[in-house]
Amino acid sequence: MDFLLEWILPCIYSFGACIGFCLLFNIHGPGMLICGGGGALGWLVYLLTGLCSATIFPRYLAAAVAITLYSEWMARIRRCPVTSYLIVALLPLVPGGGIYYAMRYSLSGDNQQFLATLLTVFGIAGTLALGALLASSVVRLFITFAHRTRK
Amino acid sequence: MDYHGLLNLSVELGCQLMESGAEIYRVEDSVLRLMRAYGAQDAQIFAIPGCITVSVSAENGEPVTRLCRVDAHNTDLDHLELCNALCRQLCEQTPPVEQARRQLADLRRRRPRFHPIAVMLGYFLIGAFFTPFFGGGLMDALCGGLCGLAIYVANRWLAPLAGPNMFFRTLLSAAVSSLAAQLLVYAGVGQHVDTITIGALMILVPGVSLTTAMREVMAGDLVSGVSHTAESILTATAIALGTGAAMFLGGLL
Numbered sequence: 399m400d401f402l403l404e405w406i407l408p409c410i411y412s413f414g415a416c417i418g419f420c421l422l423f424n425i426h427g428p429g430m431l432i433c434g435g436g437g438a439l440g441w442l443v444y445l446l447t448g449l450c451s452a453t454i455f456p457r458y459l460a461a462a463v464a465i466t467l468y469s470e471w472m473a474r475i476r477r478c479p480v481t482s483y484l485i486v487a488l489l490p491l492v493p494g495g496g497i498y499y500a501m502r503y504s505l506s507g508d509n510q511q512f513l514a515t516l517l518t519v520f521g522i523a524g525t526l527a528l529g530a531l532l533a534s535s536v537v538r539l540f541i542t543f544a545h546r547t548r549k
Numbered sequence: 550m551d552y553h554g555l556l557n558l559s560v561e562l563g564c565q566l567m568e569s570g571a572e573i574y575r576v577e578d579s580v581l582r583l584m585r586a587y588g589a590q591d592a593q594i595f596a597i598p599g600c601i602t603v604s605v606s607a608e609n610g611e612p613v614t615r616l617c618r619v620d621a622h623n624t625d626l627d628h629l630e631l632c633n634a635l636c637r638q639l640c641e642q643t644p645p646v647e648q649a650r651r652q653l654a655d656l657r658r659r660r661p662r663f664h665p666i667a668v669m670l671g672y673f674l675i676g677a678f679f680t681p682f683f684g685g686g687l688m689d690a691l692c693g694g695l696c697g698l699a700i701y702v703a704n705r706w707l708a709p710l711a712g713p714n715m716f717f718r719t720l721l722s723a724a725v726s727s728l729a730a731q732l733l734v735y736a737g738v739g740q741h742v743d744t745i746t747i748g749a750l751m752i753l754v755p756g757v758s759l760t761t762a763m764r765e766v767m768a769g770d771l772v773s774g775v776s777h778t779a780e781s782i783l784t785a786t787a788i789a790l791g792t793g794a795a796m797f798l799g800g801l802l
Contacts, residue, residue, distance in 0.1 A: 407681075414678035415751070418697075421663055421671025422752075423570075424627045479633050481572065481764070482626040489756040495683055495747045497754070501789035502743075505796060519785075527763035534767070 405445055412490045413438040419486045429482060432472050436487025440465040444491070454518075455525050461491055462529025470537045484530065493522040550588060552607040554646040559583050560615045561653055563594070563601045566632050570624035572761050574768035576601065579636045586640040598773050624757050628660050672697040672752060680748030685741050689748075692730065692739035696749035699729040715780070716787045719753055723791030726750065731799040746792060753788050755781035 416437035420430040444461040451457055465487045473480035496519035503512035563580045567573075576596045580603060584592035592605045604614040635656055639649050663671075676697025680690045703725040704718070711717035730745040739745050762777035 411678045411682040415675050415682065418671045418674030418678065421667055421674070422624075423757075424625045424661075424663060426627050426661055426663075429627075429630075477634075478630045479571075479575065481575075481760070482630060485624070485626070485757050485760045488760055489751070489754070490679075490682065492751070492754045492756040492759065494679075494751045494754040497785050497789055498743070498747045498750060498792060501793045502796070504789075505793050523759060523781075527759070530760070531763060531767050534764075 405442070408445065409438040409442050412441040415490055416486050419489055423482075423486065425482060425486070429476075429478075432476075432483055433486040436465050436468050436472075436483055437490050439468055440487055440491055455521060458491060458522050458525045459529045462488065462526045463533040465491075466530045466533035467537065470534060480534070488526060488530070491522075491526055493519045496522065550608060551646050552589065552605055552613055554650065555584065555587050555589060556603060556605055556613055556615050558646055558650050558653065559592075559594075560601060560603050560617050561650065562632065562636060563596065563603065564617050564619050565653065565657060566629065566636075567596070567598075567601065567619045568623075568625075569628040569632065570626065570757065570761070571629050571632075572764050572768070573597065573770045573773040574765060575633075579633070582640050583636060586643050587646070596773075598776055625660070628656075631656055631660070669698060669701050672701040675752050676700075676749040678748075679751045680744050683744045683747050685739075685744035685748065689739045689741055689745050692733040692745045693748035695733060696726045696729045696745060697752055700726045700749060700752050716783055719784050719787035720791035720794075723750060723753055723788045724795040726753075727792040727795035728799065731795070750788055750792065753784070755784035758784065 413434040416434040417430055420433050425433060440461045443464040444457050447457040447460045466484060469480050469483035469487060472483050496515055500512055500515040500519060503509075503515055559580045562583060563576050566576045566579060571579075573596050577594050580594045580596075580601075581592060584594075584603075584605060589605045592603065594604075595602045599619055600616070601619065602614065602616045604612060606612050635652060639652075644652075673694040674697075677690045677694030680693030681687075685693065700722050703722040707721055707725065708718040711721050726749045727746050730739070730742055730749065733739045733745065734742045758777045758781040762774050762781060765777060766774035
């Protein structure tokens with residue numbers, strides 16, 4: 399039961415939220431399931447890496463890399479831009495909570511906590527960018543290499 | 550070769566791509582490939598968020614240029630995929646320019662849209678799923694969904710009052726949703742005002758512009774990359790300000 403609550407449910411929440419974003423961004427058909435799957439996968443990787451990493455940044459990095467690889471793969475299969483899947487699947491990782499708590503701390507005059515939270519927010523956003531950048535560069539390199547050896 | 554028609558075709562394609570939320574390098578690359586496929590080897594394109602310029606030399610050496618402003622973009626990923634597919638098809642088959650322009654216009658007319666009720670359901674789902682995601686209970690999830698609907702209402706009917714400025718629109722939506730969350734908790738429906746507010750706020754979070762910005766920086770488009778980064782920071786600030794103002798108001802009442 400604990401297993402279900404801790405590991406599976408959050409991924410289902412992430413899946414459902416991504417389906418909601420598909421309705422907002424006008425994604426139809428099987429694309430919705432792919433986006434939802436990406437969101438669930440990202441959060442699963444985030445949770446799993448929690449077992450071997452105490453700090454959050456490596457976990458966000460791993461999740462972003464996993465989502466990017468997944469989206470690139472799906473985009474190759476369905477022959478459409480990778481953006482659609484990447485944008486939606488990354489959304490659950492965006493630090494919305496951090497923005498909110500930073501605002502709460504600044505409102506209550508707790509400058510120390512405010513700055514710390516703000517830096518974490520920027521750190522997470524940067525880490526997500528770095529992870530996605532890293533993964534898609536590697537994919538691009540790999541594809542160029544594969545094309546060259548085939549010829 | 551009808552260079553004027555070709556120029557119009559490629560600018561219209563670029564506009565549709567940008568309107569549906571494509572990255573700048575995708576717009577530039579698609580237009581350039583289309584022009585090359587039709588034999589305009591010396592075509593030049595320059596695009597920044599909100600503006601496309603395409604220039605080509607006609608066969609008598611006379612330069613022809615068209616500039617097109619693109620309105621504030623919403624994200625329509627299905628349309629983006631269709632435009633991309635059409636661009637590929639045009640590059641491979643190069644049908645007559647007039648026919649290609651008709652195909653492109655058809656695309657805009659026939660674009661599949663979700664019914665407004667489905668979109669409302671989308672807002673509800675995001676709020677309802679993100680609230681337990683951040684640690685709320687079942688009733689909190691319901692409240693999160695209702696706050697998501699409040700954001701839809703604010704986006705649709707209140708935000709036009711704030712004019713075309715994205716900053717004030719986001720600020721207004723965030724404030725409305727935060728007020729709704731406080732009201733629901735005050736009425737005893739939900740319990741945790743924090744998680745409900747965060748869950749609904751995830752709708753407004755600038756994930757799209759953040760992703761776009763980073764892909765553009767990676768592709769070397771520093772101008773648009775930096776402007777999208779600024780957009781996402783401003784949106785985040787607007788969310789914080791709107792929620793903060795609503796919290797302050799709620800504290801007074």
